[in-house]
Amino acid sequence: MLRSKSKGSKKRELRIYFATDLHGSEVCFRKFLAAAKVYEADVIILGGDFAGKAIVPVLTENGSLRAHVGGEDVTVPESEWDRLAAGLAKTGLYPVRMEAAEVALLEQDSAELDRLFRSEIAAQMQRWCDLAAERLDPAVRCIITPGNDDPVDADPVIAAHPRVECPELELCDLGPVTMASLGVVPTTPWNTERECSEDELAKQIDEMLEQVPSGQPCILNLHCPPYASGLDDAPELDGTLKPVIRGGRPSIIPVGSHAVREAIKRYQPVVGLHGHIHESRGAQKIGRTLCVNPGSDYSSGVLRGAVIDLAQDGSCLDFLLTTG
Amino acid sequence: MTSSEASVPAGAAQTGGTASTRLFIRQTSGLVRELGIPAATGISLASVAVVNTFINFNAGLTDFAKSDMYLPLVAAAIIWLVAMFAYRYLLRAVPRAGGEYVYLSRIVSPVAGSMAGLGIAVVFTYILSTNAHFAAQFTPFMLSGLGAAFHSTAVANAGNHLTSNIAIAWLSVIVMLIVAALSLFSVKIVARIIFWLIVLQVLAFVVLIGILAVNSHSDFTSALATYSNHPNAYGAIIASAKANGVVFGTSIASAVAIIPFMVLNYNGVLYSYYVGGELRRPGRTYLYASAISIGVLVVLWVGVWALLRARAGLTFMQAQANLGVVNPTAYAKITSLNSVAGGLGYGMVLSTDPITKILFATAVPLAEIAVNLAFLMVTTRVLFAQAFDRLLPVNVAKIGDRNHAPNVAIGIVLVIGIGFCFLTSLVNLGNIVALQSLFFALILLAGGVAATALPMRRADLIETPGMPDDARRRWLRNVALVGGATTVLALFTVYELIAHQSVYGKFSWESILTLVIVLGAGPVIYLIARTVRRQRDSLDLNMAMHELPPE
Numbered sequence: 007m008l009r010s011k012s013k014g015s016k017k018r019e020l021r022i023y024f025a026t027d028l029h030g031s032e033v034c035f036r037k038f039l040a041a042a043k044v045y046e047a048d049v050i051i052l053g054g055d056f057a058g059k060a061i062v063p064v065l066t067e068n069g070s071l072r073a074h075v076g077g078e079d080v081t082v083p084e085s086e087w088d089r090l091a092a093g094l095a096k097t098g099l100y101p102v103r104m105e106a107a108e109v110a111l112l113e114q115d116s117a118e119l120d121r122l123f124r125s126e127i128a129a130q131m132q133r134w135c136d137l138a139a140e141r142l143d144p145a146v147r148c149i150i151t152p153g154n155d156d157p158v159d160a161d162p163v164i165a166a167h168p169r170v171e172c173p174e175l176e177l178c179d180l181g182p183v184t185m186a187s188l189g190v191v192p193t194t195p196w197n198t199e200r201e202c203s204e205d206e207l208a209k210q211i212d213e214m215l216e217q218v219p220s221g222q223p224c225i226l227n228l229h230c231p232p233y234a235s236g237l238d239d240a241p242e243l244d245g246t247l248k249p250v251i252r253g254g255r256p257s258i259i260p261v262g263s264h265a266v267r268e269a270i271k272r273y274q275p276v277v278g279l280h281g282h283i284h285e286s287r288g289a290q291k292i293g294r295t296l297c298v299n300p301g302s303d304y305s306s307g308v309l310r311g312a313v314i315d316l317a318q319d320g321s322c323l324d325f326l327l328t329t330g
Numbered sequence: 331m332t333s334s335e336a337s338v339p340a341g342a343a344q345t346g347g348t349a350s351t352r353l354f355i356r357q358t359s360g361l362v363r364e365l366g367i368p369a370a371t372g373i374s375l376a377s378v379a380v381v382n383t384f385i386n387f388n389a390g391l392t393d394f395a396k397s398d399m400y401l402p403l404v405a406a407a408i409i410w411l412v413a414m415f416a417y418r419y420l421l422r423a424v425p426r427a428g429g430e431y432v433y434l435s436r437i438v439s440p441v442a443g444s445m446a447g448l449g450i451a452v453v454f455t456y457i458l459s460t461n462a463h464f465a466a467q468f469t470p471f472m473l474s475g476l477g478a479a480f481h482s483t484a485v486a487n488a489g490n491h492l493t494s495n496i497a498i499a500w501l502s503v504i505v506m507l508i509v510a511a512l513s514l515f516s517v518k519i520v521a522r523i524i525f526w527l528i529v530l531q532v533l534a535f536v537v538l539i540g541i542l543a544v545n546s547h548s549d550f551t552s553a554l555a556t557y558s559n560h561p562n563a564y565g566a567i568i569a570s571a572k573a574n575g576v577v578f579g580t581s582i583a584s585a586v587a588i589i590p591f592m593v594l595n596y597n598g599v600l601y602s603y604y605v606g607g608e609l610r611r612p613g614r615t616y617l618y619a620s621a622i623s624i625g626v627l628v629v630l631w632v633g634v635w636a637l638l639r640a641r642a643g644l645t646f647m648q649a650q651a652n653l654g655v656v657n658p659t660a661y662a663k664i665t666s667l668n669s670v671a672g673g674l675g676y677g678m679v680l681s682t683d684p685i686t687k688i689l690f691a692t693a694v695p696l697a698e699i700a701v702n703l704a705f706l707m708v709t710t711r712v713l714f715a716q717a718f719d720r721l722l723p724v725n726v727a728k729i730g731d732r733n734h735a736p737n738v739a740i741g742i743v744l745v746i747g748i749g750f751c752f753l754t755s756l757v758n759l760g761n762i763v764a765l766q767s768l769f770f771a772l773i774l775l776a777g778g779v780a781a782t783a784l785p786m787r788r789a790d791l792i793e794t795p796g797m798p799d800d801a802r803r804r805w806l807r808n809v810a811l812v813g814g815a816t817t818v819l820a821l822f823t824v825y826e827l828i829a830h831q832s833v834y835g836k837f838s839w840e841s842i843l844t845l846v847i848v849l850g851a852g853p854v855i856y857l858i859a860r861t862v863r864r865q866r867d868s869l870d871l872n873m874a875m876h877e878l879p880p881e
Contacts, residue, residue, distance in 0.1 A: 036880035044878055061354040073796065074352055076422075077611060080796040093795025099353075112354060123356045155358040196359045236714075236729035236736070242518075251369055253524030254376020255704070258517055260734065284360075288718050290729055306424055306436055306791060309878055313869060326869040327718045329435070330878030 016317035019182045023047035025311035026229070026281030027153070027302035030058020030098035030127075035134050037309040037330055042146045045313050045328070049180060050146060053281050054153025054189045054229040055302075056134075057127040057160065058098040061119075063109045064090065073101070097305050100126040124159045131163045139169035147180075149173065152189040153229040153281060154200040175210065177217055177224075182320040183276060184224045186214040191230040191282060192263045195247055208265035215273050223320025224275045230263040231280035232270055232292060237299035238262030239286045270295050276322050277314055289327065296322050303329075364610035370602040370619030375626065377598030379701045381531045381693045383631050384672040385464055386595050387638075390588040391651035391672075393764070396581035397588055398644065399635045405585075406592035407628045409819045413774055414600055414620045416781035416816040418613050419809045421603045423784055423791035430773050431712070433780035437788050441875050444719055445852030446776055451712040452851045453769045455743050458509070458702050458709065459502060459750035460766050465698035466501035466755075471668035471675065475691025479684035489668075499755035503748050505695070509702040510744045514735050520703055527700035534693035535630070537686055538677040542637040545680050550641045557679045558665035564646060566664045571649030574657045578645045590827045593774075594767040595631065599623050634673060642676050710739040719874050721859045768827045772849075775820035781813030 023041045028034045035056075042050045064073045064087075071090060072081045082090055087103070094101040102122065104112075112119045131150075138148045149171045150164050164172035171178065178185045190200045192207055202210070211228070218224045231237035242250040242257040250257040261283065270278055270292045278297035287301025287310060300312040309330045315323040365373075390397045420433050431450055435443020470489030477486025492501060512523055545553075551564040560566060572578075602609065602619045609615040638647065653661045654669020667675050678690045714736070717727040730737045784792060785806035792809060793802060860871040 033880045037878040040878045040880065044876060045873060057358075059356060059358050061356075063352075063354065071796075075796060076794050077613070078794055080794055082796040082798075086796060090796040093793070096790070096795075119354055120356070123354075191359075194359045196357055198357065198359050234729070234734045236727065236734075249365060251365075251372065252518065252521030253700075253704070254373050254528060255521065255524075257521055282359075288714060288727060289724055290727070291724075308436065313873060315869065324868045326720060326871070326874050328874050328876070330876055 016319070016321065016323060018315045018323055019318040020049065020180060020316040021045070021047045022180075022225075022279075022314045022316070023050045023311055024053060024227075024279045024298065024314065025051075025300060025309055026053035026279075027055040027284055027304065028052065028098070028309075029055055029155070029302070029304050030095075030100065030130060031304040031307065032092075032095040032098075033307045034098075034304045034309045036137070038311075039138055039141045039148075041309070041311060041328075041330065042142055042148075044330070047313065048146065050142075050148050051185075051227060051279065052148075052150040053187075053227055053279055054151055055155045055281060056131065056150065056152070057156045058100050058130070059155075060098075061100045061102050061122065061126065062094050063112070064101050064103045065106060065109065066103060071103070096307060100130070102126065124157050127157055128160055128163050131160045132167075135164060135167035135170045139167070142169070147171065149178065149185075149187075149227075151187040151227055151229075152200065154189060154191040154194070154198045156189065157199055175214065177214065180225075182223065182316050182318055184218050184222050185227055186211075186218070186224060186275075187227040188214065189229045192265070195243065204263065204265045207263060208268065211265060211269045215269065218273075224273070225277040225279065226266075226270065226273075226275045227279045228263075228266050228269075229280065230266055230282050231286065231299050232267035232278065232297060233262040233264045234260040235262060235267065235290045235292060235297055237280055237286050237288050237290055237297060238283050240283050267292065270297065276316065276320055277325075279312070287327065289325065296325060298325065298327070300327055365615070366610050367615050367618045367622070370609055370615050371622050373602045374599050374619050374623035376525075376528050377601035377704075378596065378623075378627060379531065379598070379697045380535045380627070380630065381674065381697045382464075382701075383595050383634075384674050385670075385694070386591040387635070387647075388651055388670050388672045389764075390591050391648055392655050393591075394584040394587050395577040395648075396579045396584045397648065398580040398585055399588070399592070400632060401582070401585040402588040402592040403595070403628060403631050403635065405589045406596055407624050409589075409593055409774075409823065410596045410599055410624055411621070412812070412819055413777065413816045414617065414624070415812045416778055417600050417603050417620075418617055419781055419784060419792060419812065420777065421616055422613055423788060429708075429712075430776040430780065431715075434776055436791070437780045437783050439875070439877075441856070444716070444721065444875065445856065447712055447715055448721065448852035448855055449849055450773065451709055451716065452746075452847070453773070454705055454709040454712065455746045456750050457766055457769065458705050458743065458747045459506065459754055461698045461702050461705070462502040462505035462509070462747070462751055463498065463754045465505045465695040466498045467670055468668075468694040468698075469501050471671045471678075472691045472695055474666060474668065475678050475687050478678070479687035479691065486666075490666075495755050499752050502751035502755060505699065505702070506744060506747050506751060509699055509706055510740055512699075512703060513706050513740050514733055514737065516734065517707075520707070524700050524703050527696045527703075530689065531693050531697040531700070534674070534677075534689040535634075537689055538673060539630075539634055539637065541677050541680050541686065542634070542641050542673075545641060547641055547643065550676065550680060553679045554665070554667070557667060560664055563665050567653060567661070568645055568649045570657070570660050570664065571653040574653060574660065576649055576652040576656065578648050580644070587826055590764070590767040590771060590823045593823050594770055596624065596627060597770050599627060638673050638676065641680075647672070706740065706743060709743050710736045713739045713742065716855075720863070720869075720871060721855055764827055768824065771820055771823040771827065775817060775824060778813055778815075778817030778820045782810055782817050784813060785809045 023045050025038050062073050064071050069084055070081050071084055091101040142148055151174050152161060161172060164170050173187050175188055190202055190207060192204050193201050238260045239258045240261045242259045244250050274294050278295055280299045284302040286299055289298045298312045300310045303310055311328045313328060314325045317323050387399060424433060424436050431443045431447035434446045470492050473489035474486045554563045555561055600620050602616055661669055674690045674693055678687060681687050714727040716722045717724050726739055728738045789806055863871055
């Protein structure tokens with residue numbers, strides 16, 4: 007049993023559990039829901055990039071199912087579909103049964119493939135929201151906000167669900183603090199769903215934060231971490247998107263947002279919740295702001311997260327990065 | 331351009347299947363063109379300090395009578411080849427950048443990983459200081475070489491004043507300070523510095539091979555006579571060594587006992603697993619890159635040892651290395667050639683132009699600076715991980731606002747490293763090469779244990795969905811067998827180091843205490859940090875490593 011935390015005379019008013027970048031991993035989302043009980047969190051926040059990245063076509067042939075998994079061709083009886091599908095979904099892959107002709111069509115028609123991806127992602131999000139409704143204690147708030155890799159079609163699915171909140175580009179009252187959320191990131195080489203220039207990003211952040219009542223402590227749930235904060239170190243790529251090797255190692259450079267860093271320096275929120283850069287797990291202080299990127303290890307089925315305790319006056323009492 | 335994440339699930343970017351069953355991948359951040367076999371091989375080879383082999387040759391020659399390096403070099407290569415397969419499975423299970431503590435964390439338990447992480451951080455800090463110590467030991471040789479290159483007797487003689495323990499300790503500190511100062515630059519600049527230092531040491535190694543190849547045995551003896559201003563320096567060194575009880579010849583027992591030193595030689599050769607997430611067809615690419623790298627190193631090192639035997643002679647090498655230890659005064663009367671310089675020293679003797687003299691003279695110090703720069707980066711990252719787990723104060727991971735470098739972590743590593751420099755030089759901290767070999771063998775052991783435990787504890791990480799049960803059982807058994815074989819070979823290496831009397835006898839109470847502190851640092855710091863946090867009513871550290879139930 008966890009004790010109520012305090013710092014000096016301050017008592018814990020709110021405990022947040024924050025995770026990010028699950029990329030379709032079923033096992034990680036189930037762990038995310040379990041985290042509410044295990045960590046005794048009042049609010050659980052999934053901070054973007056929930057959508058998976060790959061579809062595994064599963065071909066039906068003479069009563070068998072055939073798929074290409076982990077570099078190998080796997081053939082199983084049709085009766086094994088559930089087990090095969092569960093195994094694939096666990097790591098964030100979308101298994102889809104189809105005929106050879108459908109595979110050929112998808113190979114030729116990128117628009118059709120895009121539609122299939124959007125439909126799979128939306129369906130998964132619907133399942134996840136239903137699972138949240140089924141498993142979460144009614145007292146626990148569940149917030150899911152998108153990241154740059156999430157299709158905009160998924161937002162209405164979350165927003166329409168009665169059990170889950172999606173305050174994207176909005177302020178959200180969490181009691182002692184107000185939370186501002188934004189999944190957009192500065193332009194990447196991949197031209198993903200939610201990108202914009204640094205100037206535009208700064209404008210969007212400013213517009214949100216200017217609505218925060220004066221003196222009201224706030225936290226930022228911005229998918230992109232601040233530039234050169236140690237939370238944004240990623241491999242440098244050359245013009246062909248190949249990692250650059252220097253001194254016998256991939257060159258690691260900061261790839262975060264200048265606009266996010268400036269906003270944090272200017273508004274000094276209590277906490278900055280970030281993700282986006284899976285390998286850059288950590289916590290840094292920028293001025294008085296505690297910035298956290300719990301990182302992501304979804305492909306190993308490991309849920310990385312952060313527990314953050316806030317006091318009644320909105321100040322941060324303590325935090326812990328978790329591996330579960 | 332930059333990668334905002336490199337996060338394709340294992341196998342997702344592979345295209346090995348028939349066209350009709352391949353994966354469909356959507357355009358998301360982190361999808362990168364992956365590294366192939368040439369790039370992975372480059373990473374592996376660049377991670378090995380090729381000139382360090384002369385330090386290990388010297389350690390083998392001085393610690394064991396009748397030493398020869400053929401068998402140890404080949405046996406150590408076989409140990410790494412077996413380990414290569416174990417790491418292949420670990421790479422498949424955890425296809426992200428990481429290390430042994432990450433593997434232990436995922437496969438055994440987060441607590442075990444964290445403990446190992448702290449131990450590795452302390453070990454790496456110790457290794458930073460031993461590398462600095464090696465550089466310091468080679469400073470007199472460097473100065474005499476530079477003096478010869480620039481025809482300056484003042485520079486050449488300066489080295490003679492830098493051989494005492496206190497001088498070596500201070501030189502080690504200077505090397506540590508140079509490394510720390512260079513680390514304060516941006517990561518990009520540090521990487522460039524490492525690259526050029528690697529180029530210089532590889533160049534020195536290749537030039538040495540060339541010089542040894544084009545000269546004969548008689549060229550060497552006459553060149554040594556000229557270098558030493560002694561008409562029969564070659565024969566005199568052998569005769570004096572014999573008179574001082576040095577035993578010549580070869581023995582299987584000695585060769586087996588030297589294997590741990592040669593295991594240390596290959597350290598780094600499997601490091602392409604650190605970029606496992608970015609390799610094209612990770613398992614296959616990693617195997618090819620590692621096997622090619624091990625093969626190249628075996629050929630290079632066995633080749634250079636064969637050349638050294640042919641040109642200098644095994645008896646002379648045994649005499650020269652040992653006489654410098656058992657009777658340095660007698661040795662100094664015959665020649666000014668630094669007794670620890672080994673092959674590079676022989677190259678210096680044979681070289682006739684200032685450029686090659688400079689290359690040989692500076693090869694080891696520059697190589698150690700390159701290795702230490704890379705180690706410092708790794709050590710600070712391990713410290714970061716502990717700070718993020720709240721085992722160390724979070725300020726340890728603070729990034730400087732101006733230089734974007736981890737100034738606090740570098741400072742901590744520097745202070746502890748300097749402490750180890752003095753202990754290593756002044757308190758005779760055991761046989762430092764043996765201790766360093768032991769640490770790396772223990773890290774290899776951690777990898778073997780993780781691979782052995784993988785099919786039992788986290789089979790889900792390596793299972794292929796849909797694989798039939800009997801094939802699955804065979805596959806998991808193979809993983810356990812390879813992991814077990816690596817564990818046994820790592821244990822053999824550890825056993826040879828700590829149980830072999832001629833080496834074990836050099837372990838002092840200080841060195842054993844150091845080992846205990848290093849191995850016990852993890853649990854002790856964890857218990858202290860947890861207790862302190864509980865007293866302050868902070869979040870329980872246990873939560874940070876609590877396995878969450880998915881159902």
